[in-house]
Amino acid sequence: MIELKGIGKVFPARRSSEAVRALENVNLKIGAGEIFGVIGRSGAGKSTLLRLVNGLESPTEGSVQVDGREISRLSEAELRAERQKIGMIFQHFNLLWSRTVWQNVAFPLEVAGKSKADIRKKVDYLLERVGLSERADAYPAQLSGGQKQRVGIARALANDPKVLLCDEATSALDPETTSSILQLLKEINEEMGITLLLITHEMDVVQEICHRMAVMEEGQVIETGEVEQLFHHPTHPLTRQFVHQVERAPAESPSGVRITCSSQSFPQVWGILQTAKNNGVTVNMLGGEVSEEDQITFVLDGAQEEMDRVLHSLEEYRLQGEVKSRV
Numbered sequence: 001m002i003e004l005k006g007i008g009k010v011f012p013a014r015r016s017s018e019a020v021r022a023l024e025n026v027n028l029k030i031g032a033g034e035i036f037g038v039i040g041r042s043g044a045g046k047s048t049l050l051r052l053v054n055g056l057e058s059p060t061e062g063s064v065q066v067d068g069r070e071i072s073r074l075s076e077a078e079l080r081a082e083r084q085k086i087g088m089i090f091q092h093f094n095l096l097w098s099r100t101v102w103q104n105v106a107f108p109l110e111v112a113g114k115s116k117a118d119i120r121k122k123v124d125y126l127l128e129r130v131g132l133s134e135r136a137d138a139y140p141a142q143l144s145g146g147q148k149q150r151v152g153i154a155r156a157l158a159n160d161p162k163v164l165l166c167d168e169a170t171s172a173l174d175p176e177t178t179s180s181i182l183q184l185l186k187e188i189n190e191e192m193g194i195t196l197l198l199i200t201h202e203m204d205v206v207q208e209i210c211h212r213m214a215v216m217e218e219g220q221v222i223e224t225g226e227v228e229q230l231f232h233h234p235t236h237p238l239t240r241q242f243v244h245q246v247e248r249a250p251a252e253s254p255s256g257v258r259i260t261c262s263s264q265s266f267p268q269v270w271g272i273l274q275t276a277k278n279n280g281v282t283v284n285m286l287g288g289e290v291s292e293e294d295q296i297t298f299v300l301d302g303a304q305e306e307m308d309r310v311l312h313s314l315e316e317y318r319l320q321g322e323v324k325s326r327v
């Protein structure tokens with residue numbers, strides 16, 4: 001369904017910056033109906049790769065094919081038509097804030113010139129499917145993060161795409177909401193046979209839904225394979241690091257720092273932990289549940305400098321007794 005052959009991408013030098021080689025000799029083949037994950041650290045080239053697949057960027061070398069068509073050789077009009085077959089969801093949802101949930105999902109159908117009756121039928125069906133019929137008249141600002149992403153998913157599905165590109169689609173969500181969104185994506189893949197290409201820096205996301213995966217570093221794919229196989233036999237040191245990220249998950253982590261917060265302070269604490277996560281700190285929720293005493297425990301692990309930074313950011317809550325920490 002998606003085939004990248006010998007892809008290179010160089011962003012040319014600008015007055016204030018040198019040329020950047022974002023991708024080098026990338027070869028990937030993703031079959032129809034597959035859920036494929038691309039994992040890598042920040043700057044590895046994941047977003048550039050995704051943007052090549054929907055034609056927002058063109059490669060400097062090599063070819064990108066989606067459903068048998070060479071994306072980089074299409075005219076603007078052909079590309080617009082082709083893009084209707086490719087849905088996309090984003091980390092920050094990219095919803096239209098002045099439109100209701102219903103109108104957000106209707107938008108791509110209006111652009112495609114569908115009749116009013118068709119639009120009504122389709123939007124009602126999609127909102128039902130993602131569990132948001134009740135919130136049809138709400139505005140995005142009135143929704144939780146998980147609900148916003150459900151709108152994003154419904155909108156991406158409006159034109160019956162064959163491929164759904166997911167750009168860090170769960171990175172702004174808490175673990176529980178992440179699981180429910182991943183579950184929804186899995187169901188959509190199974191029911192509709194849509195091919196999913198997902199980029200992330202979180203191995204647990206890959207582990208939860210992907211069939212196969214690629215690991216990227218400095219613009220290159222350094223390892224590919226079945227998720228199961230890479231989990232049990234990672235060969236590249238970076239793949240091992242990503243696997244380790246998950247293996248340390250809810251298990252007792254002897255070297256980690258435990259942070260316990262009340263569910264009341266959770267939103268603020270979670271914001272701080274998200275920033276730490278983006279800076280390479282491993283954050284795992286112990287047991288993944290709110291305990292009887294209404295306390296949530298996380299285990300954090302990472303470079304000393306980043307750990308100091310996150311503990312410093314949490315200081316205010318520690319002083320208020322809202323957060324407790326111990327090594």
Ligand SMILES: Nc1ncnc2c1ncn2[C@@H]1O[C@H](COP(=O)(O)OP(=O)(O)OP(=O)(O)O)[C@@H](O)[C@H]1O
Pocket residue numbers: 011020021022040041042043044045046047048049
């Ligand atoms: N439009 C652009 N112009 C110049 N350089 C760019 C452009 N887009 C990306 N790059 C560079 O290409 C490299 C790969 O970036 P890319 O955003 O694809 O990585 P990534 O793995 O998605 O990282 P992140 O998760 O931080 O978005 C980086 O060095 C980045 O600075």
